[in-house]
Amino acid sequence: MNTFKSNKKMHLFLSVMLSFTMLLLFSGLAFASSQEETMAGMNMSNYSIQLSNPDKITQGDNDFTVTVTKDGQPVDGLAITLSAEMDSSDTSMHMSHSSNDVVTQTLTATGTGTGEYSGKLNLSSEGQWLLTVHFLDQQQTFDVTAEKSGPNLIVIASFVGVILLIVLVAALVKKRTPKEV
Amino acid sequence: MTKNNPVVGSNPLTHDRPSNPNFMKKIMAHKLYPGIIQVPVALVFAFIIYELAFGPSVPHDNFGTAMTWVLWWPLIPLLFILFGRFWCGICPFATLSDLVQKVVGLNKPVPKFLKKYGIWIIDASFILITWADHVFGIVENPRGSAFLLMLIVVGVVFSGALFERRTWCRYLCFLGGLSGNYSRAGALELRATPEICATCKTASCYKGSEKAPGCPMFEFPRTMDTNARCNLCGYCVKSCPNDSITIKTRIPTRELWHIRKPVFEESFLAIVIMGIVFVQNITMLSFWPNVLTALENLTGTTSYFVTFTITFIIAMGLPILFLFLFSALSNLSTKDGVLKNFARFGYALIPLDLAGHLAHNLFHLLAEGKAIFYTFIGMFGSQIEGSAAILDTATIQVLQYMLIFLGMAGSLYTAYRIAKNNRNDSSHNNSSDATNGNTLDRIKSRATGLLPHAVFIILLTLINFYLFYVPMGMRM
Numbered sequence: 001m002n003t004f005k006s007n008k009k010m011h012l013f014l015s016v017m018l019s020f021t022m023l024l025l026f027s028g029l030a031f032a033s034s035q036e037e038t039m040a041g042m043n044m045s046n047y048s049i050q051l052s053n054p055d056k057i058t059q060g061d062n063d064f065t066v067t068v069t070k071d072g073q074p075v076d077g078l079a080i081t082l083s084a085e086m087d088s089s090d091t092s093m094h095m096s097h098s099s100n101d102v103v104t105q106t107l108t109a110t111g112t113g114t115g116e117y118s119g120k121l122n123l124s125s126e127g128q129w130l131l132t133v134h135f136l137d138q139q140q141t142f143d144v145t146a147e148k149s150g151p152n153l154i155v156i157a158s159f160v161g162v163i164l165l166i167v168l169v170a171a172l173v174k175k176r177t178p179k180e181v
Numbered sequence: 182m183t184k185n186n187p188v189v190g191s192n193p194l195t196h197d198r199p200s201n202p203n204f205m206k207k208i209m210a211h212k213l214y215p216g217i218i219q220v221p222v223a224l225v226f227a228f229i230i231y232e233l234a235f236g237p238s239v240p241h242d243n244f245g246t247a248m249t250w251v252l253w254w255p256l257i258p259l260l261f262i263l264f265g266r267f268w269c270g271i272c273p274f275a276t277l278s279d280l281v282q283k284v285v286g287l288n289k290p291v292p293k294f295l296k297k298y299g300i301w302i303i304d305a306s307f308i309l310i311t312w313a314d315h316v317f318g319i320v321e322n323p324r325g326s327a328f329l330l331m332l333i334v335v336g337v338v339f340s341g342a343l344f345e346r347r348t349w350c351r352y353l354c355f356l357g358g359l360s361g362n363y364s365r366a367g368a369l370e371l372r373a374t375p376e377i378c379a380t381c382k383t384a385s386c387y388k389g390s391e392k393a394p395g396c397p398m399f400e401f402p403r404t405m406d407t408n409a410r411c412n413l414c415g416y417c418v419k420s421c422p423n424d425s426i427t428i429k430t431r432i433p434t435r436e437l438w439h440i441r442k443p444v445f446e447e448s449f450l451a452i453v454i455m456g457i458v459f460v461q462n463i464t465m466l467s468f469w470p471n472v473l474t475a476l477e478n479l480t481g482t483t484s485y486f487v488t489f490t491i492t493f494i495i496a497m498g499l500p501i502l503f504l505f506l507f508s509a510l511s512n513l514s515t516k517d518g519v520l521k522n523f524a525r526f527g528y529a530l531i532p533l534d535l536a537g538h539l540a541h542n543l544f545h546l547l548a549e550g551k552a553i554f555y556t557f558i559g560m561f562g563s564q565i566e567g568s569a570a571i572l573d574t575a576t577i578q579v580l581q582y583m584l585i586f587l588g589m590a591g592s593l594y595t596a597y598r599i600a601k602n603n604r605n606d607s608s609h610n611n612s613s614d615a616t617n618g619n620t621l622d623r624i625k626s627r628a629t630g631l632l633p634h635a636v637f638i639i640l641l642t643l644i645n646f647y648l649f650y651v652p653m654g655m656r657m
Contacts, residue, residue, distance in 0.1 A: 061239050151235045152324060159331040163338050170285040170342035177287070 046070050049133055049140045057146050059126045065118040066107055066133050074115025080107045080135040084121050087128035087143070205369075205428045209415030218271045226273035230334075233327035236560070243323040244556040249330075250320050251549050255542030257356075258535050261363035262433060265370065269360055269412035274337045275350050275397075281341035288345040291352060291399070299352030300446035304453055307355040308497065311457050315464060315489050347397040351410060358450055361409040363538075366434045366531050366591070371402070371411050371418075377425035378403040386417035386426070393419035402426060408436060409447075434591045437528045438598035445520055448527020451534055452504045455641060456497035458537040462648040463496060464489075503637060504530075510633035514626050515603055525603075526634045529596035533638060536588020537645050540581040547572045547580070581649040589642040593635055600631035 052065040064082055068075045083104040103124070107117035123129055123146040132141045208214055225248075232245030240246040260268050269275060282288070295302075310319070310329065319325040333354075340349035350357050373386065386402040389395035393416040396402065400410050402417045403425075418426045463469060476488040508523040515522055552569040559565075572580075 058238050060237070061242065063239070063241075150238075151327075155328065156234055156331075159335060162335055166335070166338050166342050167281065167285055170281075170287055174285055174287055 047075070047138060048072075051131065051133065051142050053144065057123065057129075057144050059123055059146050061120050061122050062146075063118065063120050064107075064131070065110065065116055068115045068117070068135070074113060076109060076112060076115060078117070078135045080117045080133060081105065082107055082119060082121060083132045083134065084123055085130050085132070086125070087130050206418060206426070209413065209418045209428065212419075214415050215270050219273075219276045222271050223273040223276045230327055230330050232560075233323045233330065236323060238323055240321050240323055241552070242556060242559055244553075244560055246320075246323050246326060247549075247553045247556045249326055251545050252553050255539070255546035257360075258363055258538045258542070261360055262367055262535060263369065264413065265364040265367035265408045266360045266410075266412045267369075269350060269357060270414040272350070272412075274333060274354070275347055275412070277334065278337045278341035278347055278349055279397075281338050282345075285342050286345075287343055289343055291344055291348050295348070295352045300358060300444070300450065302353060303355050303358035304446065304450050306353075307358065307450070307457065308453060310355060311460060312490070312493055315460075315493070316486055346395070346399055347412075350412065351398050359454065362447060362451055362454070362528075362531050363535055364408040364411075365436045365440075365528070366535055367408055367436075368430055368433045369413075369428065370408055370431050370436070371413060371426060371428050372405065373402045373417075373421075374425045374427060375403075377423045381423055381425070383422060385420040385422055389416070390420040390422070393417075395420070406441070434532050434595050437531060437595045439602060440525070440528055440599075443521070443524035443528065445524040445527075448524045448530075449501070451527045451530045452500050453497065454534045455530055455537065456500045458534065458541055459500070459644065459648065460493055460496045462541055462645075463492065466648065466651045468651060500641070503640075507633040507637040511630045514629035515600075517603070522630075525599055526596060529592050529599055529634060529638065530641070532591030532595060533585075533588040533641055533645070536584045536591070540584040540588075540645070540649060543580060543584065544577055547577045548574065578649060582646065585642060585645045585649065588645075589638060592638045596631055596634045596638060600627045600634075603627060603630065 048069045050067040050069075052067065053062060066080055066082065068078060068080070081104055083102055085102045103122055105119045105121050107119040110116040110118050121131075126146050129144050129146055130141050131144055132139055229245045229248050232243060233249070236245055237243045257268060314320055314325075317325060319329050336353060337349050340353065381403070383390070384401070384403070385392075385395075387395050387400070396417055397414060398410045398412055402411075402421075405411065413428075418428075463472070472492065473485070473488050476491055477483050480487055480491070482488070504523060504527060505519065508526060509519050511526065512519050512522045517525070547570070549569045550571040551567075555565045555567075555569060
């Protein structure tokens with residue numbers, strides 16, 4: 001009888017743990033960062049501009065890559081700058097600075113024959129930003145949203161919670177399991 | 182004991198080699214070992230998880246990312262070659278498992294399905310993690326890395342709370358599967374002395390004693406003839422009442438020449454690792470975007486989930502298929518069955534696996550190594566800009582080629598020795614007949630059995646050479 005109850009508790013313990021682990025697995029996709037997201041700009045004078053950035057743009061430093069092609073061919077040797085300005089139309093309560101802050105970064109070519117230029121831009125706060133690509137007499141603006149860059153406390157707390165639960169349940173089962181003589 | 186009839190538990194591999202146990206054995210017998218290493222490693226590891234979860238979200242600036250993927254991951258295969266599964270003995274996950282077990286452990290026996298399918302679970306999880314890394318982001322996403330490590334922590338705590346000994350390490354850890362394979366090619370081994378063990382009545386090495394617990398990896402050192410599951414924890418050294426345990430150096434890969442009971446799943450893992458090295462290389466090469474574009478045009482979708490998964494299946498599946506093919510060709514001579522041939526000769530890939538793994542990660546260590554220092558300084562508010570490279574790309578490339586060449590040599594020689602030791606060779610069964618004809622037949626049979634696998638090893642080497650020839654992108 002005691003063995004049966006012990007097995008039943010064991011099964012319950014295993015089931016609960018398995019469920020929480022599955023929950024964690026799916027919630028962990030919140031940590032997920034897929035590959036780069038690419039935004040295409042409009043064609044201007046046969047130039048085509050693509051802006052690539054991490055799928056999740058966050059407050060702080062972000063890597064951006066601009067790809068310039070003309071008539072379908074990559075264009076090298078351009079002097080390209082990327083500037084970022086807080087969107088003045090953003091009425092987010094998280095805005096903590098003047099909407100006139102502009103950061104500019106000169107991009108460097110990543111290789112030959114690729115038409116790619118990359119650089120790092122610091123977005124000082126979360127919210128809506130306007131990224132503008134400048135070269136020659138051209139410019140193109142993209143809307144991006146910078147999110148908070150901090151840890152995902154919900155997922156972390158979930159992990160800690162599951163670990164504590166495992167330890168607690170094991171301790172309880174151990175306490176109730178009669179010791180072998 | 183004769184060469185062809187080894188006594189159970191004896192060690193035909195190093196019986197002529199002078200032992201060099203005193204220094205290493207003294208360390209392992211010391212009461213502070215392995216704890217004196219485990220504790221700081223665990224503390225560093227906890228800090229790494231903290232940095233990955235709470236530090237900068239940009240991998241370039243995250244100390245946890247630098248420590249895990251620029252320092253630890255490249256050094257791990259080197260540790261396996263030099264010291265077998267020593268890392269497993271000081272692994273923070275193992276320490277955590279032991280701690281949980283000590284406090285709340287229920288010490289249930291390992292379920293049969295884990296004993297039977299554990300290595301397949303390891304194979305599958307290795308493949309899944311590699312795939313998830315590219316699709317969801319693990320290495321190049323500090324939060325993703327933190328998530329993976331915390332998931333492992335949950336598994337370790339669960340295993341330590343429920344099961345006996347280090348069940349996670351033995352049956353579930355994906356890195357344990359890798360280290361088990363790699364350590365077979367290692368230069369250090371722990372073995373018992375059969376003549377001393379023959380009179381032992383206590384089996385303290387397995388059961389434990391008041392001096393130390395029993396083997397945490399469920400091994401019985403008395404009959405242990407492989408490094409695959411020995412984590413050099415030193416428990417058997419401490420608990421053995423007869424001073425039977427020896428720690429010796431040996432020629433790397435030597436254990437692979439004499440595997441008495443080849444296991445299909447372990448060989449499968451060996452070829453899976455080769456596929457993983459290919460995948461990791463391909464996705465970091467300069468032509469990778471072109472490959473993606475071609476796949477996007479072929480599939481009609483720009484979803485990276487789809488295009489990468491197709492690449493992954495091909496890069497993983499082709500080596501496995503080709504090993505089956507070459508095993509089938511080899512089996513025409515060896516006549517021991519395709520699966521058995523696969524199982525036997527799959528181990529020969531391990532030196533090349535090691536070399537490919539080392540060579541790939543050598544790039545990250547030597548081309549981005551200073552990032553460890555930069556990110557460390559960055560935690561204190563200072564920013565250092567500049568190249569993170571320790572060596573230039575050309576030098577690293579030469580080192581990579583040298584490693585691959587060494588790996589190829591190791592694999593070819595291992596395959597040769599495996600072919601030579603083929604017990605199912607029909608000519609070998611008539612060994613009492615010493616005519617030249619049978620000797621020639623035997624040599625011919627072994628050569629034709631070896632040839633397909635030798636061709637396969639050379640083919641894999643050429644692919645590796647090409648992949649390391651193309652410029653590689655940075656991780657940080």
